[in-house]
Amino acid sequence: MNRKTWLKGGLALMLLGTTLSGGSYEAAQAASAQTKNDFYNVIMQDGADPFMYRHADGYYYFTKTTGGNVTLWRSKTMTGIDAAETTVVETGGQNVWAPEIHRIDGAWYIYYAKDDGDNANHRMYVMQNKSLNPLKGTWVDKGPIADSTNRWAIDGTVFKARGISYFVWSGWEGTENVRQVLYIARMSNPWTIDSPRVEIARPEYQWETNHSPNVNEGPQILVKGNQINIVYSASGSWTDDYSLGLLTAKNNSDLLDPASWTKRPDQVFKTGGGVYGPGHASFTESPDGQEDWIVYHAAKRQGSGWDREIRTQPFSWNADKTPNFGSPLDPNQPIPLPSGEPQRDRYEAEDGRLGGTAKVSQHADSSGGAKVGYIDTPESYVDIDVDVDKGGTYILYARTGNGTAGGNWSTLKLSVDGGPASDFFVTNQGWDNWGTSTQKMTLDKGKHTIRFAKGDGYAEIDGFDLFRVGK
Ligand SMILES: [Ca+2]
Numbered sequence: 297m298n299r300k301t302w303l304k305g306g307l308a309l310m311l312l313g314t315t316l317s318g319g320s321y322e323a324a325q326a327a328s329a330q331t332k333n334d335f336y337n338v339i340m341q342d343g344a345d346p347f348m349y350r351h352a353d354g355y356y357y358f359t360k361t362t363g364g365n366v367t368l369w370r371s372k373t374m375t376g377i378d379a380a381e382t383t384v385v386e387t388g389g390q391n392v393w394a395p396e397i398h399r400i401d402g403a404w405y406i407y408y409a410k411d412d413g414d415n416a417n418h419r420m421y422v423m424q425n426k427s428l429n430p431l432k433g434t435w436v437d438k439g440p441i442a443d444s445t446n447r448w449a450i451d452g453t454v455f456k457a458r459g460i461s462y463f464v465w466s467g468w469e470g471t472e473n474v475r476q477v478l479y480i481a482r483m484s485n486p487w488t489i490d491s492p493r494v495e496i497a498r499p500e501y502q503w504e505t506n507h508s509p510n511v512n513e514g515p516q517i518l519v520k521g522n523q524i525n526i527v528y529s530a531s532g533s534w535t536d537d538y539s540l541g542l543l544t545a546k547n548n549s550d551l552l553d554p555a556s557w558t559k560r561p562d563q564v565f566k567t568g569g570g571v572y573g574p575g576h577a578s579f580t581e582s583p584d585g586q587e588d589w590i591v592y593h594a595a596k597r598q599g600s601g602w603d604r605e606i607r608t609q610p611f612s613w614n615a616d617k618t619p620n621f622g623s624p625l626d627p628n629q630p631i632p633l634p635s636g637e638p639q640r641d642r643y644e645a646e647d648g649r650l651g652g653t654a655k656v657s658q659h660a661d662s663s664g665g666a667k668v669g670y671i672d673t674p675e676s677y678v679d680i681d682v683d684v685d686k687g688g689t690y691i692l693y694a695r696t697g698n699g700t701a702g703g704n705w706s707t708l709k710l711s712v713d714g715g716p717a718s719d720f721f722v723t724n725q726g727w728d729n730w731g732t733s734t735q736k737m738t739l740d741k742g743k744h745t746i747r748f749a750k751g752d753g754y755a756e757i758d759g760f761d762l763f764r765v766g767k
Contacts, residue, residue: 329641329682332761334630336663336695337639340378340606341723341731343393344533344593345451345514347578347623348374356380356580357430359395359406360593360606366395366406366423370431370457373637374580374589374608376765378387379736380690381433385423391415394514394576395525398432400461400486404430407441409450416473420452420465422487438487443479445493447471454486455517457524457547463489464496466513471548475499475510478528478543480551496557497543499530503563504541512541514576522547523617526557527564529575534601538573539566540592542618549637564621565592570729571607573622576602579619588612590621596725605723605731610634627730629662631719640763645748652676652750661728662758663695668748669756671708679751682762687741692719692726693734694760698753699727706753710735712716720748722755736765 301376340346358369358377365387371380389410396407404425411417422441427433441463442449452465461483466476477498482491499510516531526543541558549556565574577592590611593604609631611621627629633639646656647664652675658666668678684690698706703724710720723731748757 297363299620328647328677328680329643329762331639332630332642333639334632335375335640335693335761336630336730336732337607337609337625337627338605338732339375339591339608340547341721341733342604343606344602345576346591346593347394347396348377348580348591349399349578349583350399350580350583351399351429354583357397359397361393361395363392364390365392367409367745368397368406368431370429371404372765373583373763374591374634375637375693376691376734376763378732379693379732379765381431383437385666387421387423389421393418396453396578398454398486400454402426403486405438405454405486406435407452407454409452412490416448416471418448418450419446420463424487441487441489442494443481443491447641448473448475449479451513451515453515453517454483455524457519457551460551461486462551464515464517466511466515466528467493469495472572473509476513478512478515478526482552491552494552494554496526496554497528497541499542500559501561503537503539503566504530505551506537507535514542516578518579518619519547520613520617520619524551525618527577527579527619530563530579533573533575534638536567536572536595538575539563540575540577540621544618553589560618564619565590565624568623568704569626571627572600573604574607574624582610582634586635588619589634590619594624596723596731597729600725605725608634612657630663638763640761641682641684642759642761643682644759645678645680645757646759648678648680650678654678660730661730664759667697667756667758669697671748671750671756672754674750677709677747678757679745679747680760681743681745682739683743684739684741684762684764686764687739688764690737690739690762691734692737692746692760692762693732695730695758696720696722696733697727697756697758699729700724700753706755707751708733708755709747709749709751711747711749712737712739716746717747717749719751722753727756 709717
């Protein structure tokens with residue numbers, strides 16, 4: 297069992313809040329919540345290769361690399377994805393990488409790469425589900441999806457242009473890992489390639505060839521008007537140099553002709569703003585469909601390699617119909633919520649009641665300018681009173697920090713109204729480099745006290761947002 301599996305097990309515990317009835321908790325202070333229309337990255341504190349799709353049913357469907365299977369998440373909000381409902385789709389094989397979920401001609405498809413334990417045998421596979429809700433129903437194995445060469449292949453994605461379906465992926469030219477290039481081929485149906493593969497991009501610029509083996513991978517399609525943009529990832533995914541590049545072609549060109557594709561000489565998204573190695577992006581829209589958002593992974597801290605987390609931010613368009621991603625946004629500045637997401641109540645930990653050694657420290661990168669740390673002994677905690685005006689399912693979305701030497705995860709013990717404590721996992725990305733820990737909970741209307749107490753290792757808390765997601 298890997299760490300993340302354990303984590304999700306912890307999150308599965310639903311905390312049932314109880315109403316206050318002359319009970320052991322007093323509403324000792326006025327509710328300190330501030331109503332906010334913004335959030336702080338990150339949206340998922342562990343993981344890589346995020347793929348997020350907003351469907352017409354009002355849900356976001358999300359997946360990422362989980363290694364031994366394909367895991368699907370479903371959420372009404374982008375920023376609540378970490379606490380969303382999930383299901384696991386068994387794939388067999390090993391090293392299951394970069395799954396995507398697509399809705400094509402009335403059915404759901406998962407495209408993913410797997411091998412048999414030997415990376416040289418990575419190939420693309422596809423599954424189909426005819427259920428309306430892909431977290432239900434049956435996934436049918438539609439087998440490998442390959443061109444006639446059947447070479448190494450990962451990161452496959454699909455799109456349609458002028459009624460023709462195409463598959464785009466990252467592959468090896470021969471049987472050795474010399475470099476990863478991008479290929480395109482035509483499809484006769486969502487599980488069959490029916491043309492030779494054509495190379496449309498290979499690492500050529502300095503920023504693509506600065507780590508060996510050279511990599512072009514993670515292609516994603518963004519169509520704007522008559523322009524087809526392929527945003528891809530380049531350089532070493534294990535380095536802070538990982539970044540996004542751009543290929544473009546016109547919709548009315550022959551997309552199987554390499555000459556139809558133009559590679560932009562510079563990166564379109566790279567390390568900056570205190571975010572390292574951003575890449576393997578996907579693209580979605582705000583809940584109201586008005587805004588375009590990029591969902592990407594980045595290193596948890598400078599030089600953390602494949603220890604990554606998932607972030608999101610909005611993007612705009614250039615006059616030439618290419619996407620304008622700007623730079624990674626400063627993680628210490630709140631970002632306006634995706635348009636159409638419900639506002640949330642924000643509680644600062646420094647407004648809570650402290651026990652044991654816990655104490656408030658001022659810090660400029662903290663929300664409200666302060667945080668609670670030194671939750672160092674078994675009797676240490678911070679209690680924060682909340683007041684919800686409707687009963688229902690809530691997501692608690694906390695800004696947490698862990699800089700414990702050795703890089704290990706830590707936990708806080710989270711409890712509501714004196715109930716049973718659950719492990720609240722805090723990723724390690726260095727002190728005052730804030731991450732996000734989430735917990736789904738059921739709360740009755742009224743006042744509650746949420747306690748964060750000493751768990752395994754050491755962790756700090758800046759504050760949390762509470763927003764309602766269910767009935
Ligand atoms: Ca704070």
